[in-house]
Amino acid sequence: MTGQYRRGMTCVLLIPGSTRDGSLHTAALRTAARFAPPEITTMLYGGLRALPAFAPGEAAPAEIVELRALIVEADAILFSTPEYAGSLPGSLKNLLDWLVDGGDLEGKPVAWLSVVGPGRDDGARAALESVLGHGGARVMKPACVRIPLEMAAVDESGLVTDGRLHVALGDMLHVLIQAMVETQPKQPSWQVHSSVYPVVVQRGARPGSAYEGPSGQSAPEWLS
Template structure:
């Protein structure tokens, strides 16, 4: 049986190292796994609890359906102003009411450079907190800090450094093994 991993990038920036890490994760999936990169972050409306009812906005319904169809989730998000980027937090807010993340295995890859003020630690502490509210199953062995710089990303949007690719592969393999 194939393990389906939904990969969600918390950055809307073109050429994001976070997206490059997830695109690379798609390339290094272990046998028996399939992945999909979620592309609807920018399409989600601002979260309003009054709108968290049927009929849902089509972008919200698509997000919840994608999460519900996945066996596991892999996040990669930057830190912005000491927390999660607003658009990514908005996505997470839309997941709370649906219950699709309940006990679903989740992990994240932190690609912040060592020079970043907290190395992305504040964003990931926030992510951990929100995922706790969603009752997601955090797979600690699959959560990894793997710094990726813009120089590490090729023109094709992938990371080609063998050591970095191996570390990304290890994280994805640990997530798949948790199933």
């Protein structure tokens, strides 16, 4: 695992769907852990490859007991996964099977981060939301976002340098936490005018404005 929860703070568990440390999805979540707002503490889950195969009716092994403890401690979960053969990677589906079987996702706020272009992970995202629904999780749609990235944006330390992701991550984590406590999330005060990017609340924007950051800066070029 990377990082640890801090007492008294909102905790978000970051779960990648890839078993490769060098994957773009893992890099995006690693970046989320690095650039999370100060009031949010995160943990990047790294035990996907080591999980035993789901066996209905059998007692949970130690790896699953540890995973379930992390789920209990987390206030919310953020997933980022590639698509394999039109659906979820088997390793992530295995993790979800354990959690659904144990009822660990019941009522848990969850969201997803996509880092590929439209049409490249639709099957995986649909399968993820379906499984999460079967597990009773609360999929927070306002906090789900797509930011297409390239591997060239990942630096030698495994972090994504693309500023679009940094902005989106901070905002989506705030939206995720806001959605946890609001039955009906407020109308977002800004949005990206593109079919690629969904509506995400921008912190500090004036109501009705297209975009304005905390210091009143104008919209960055990638929003236009």
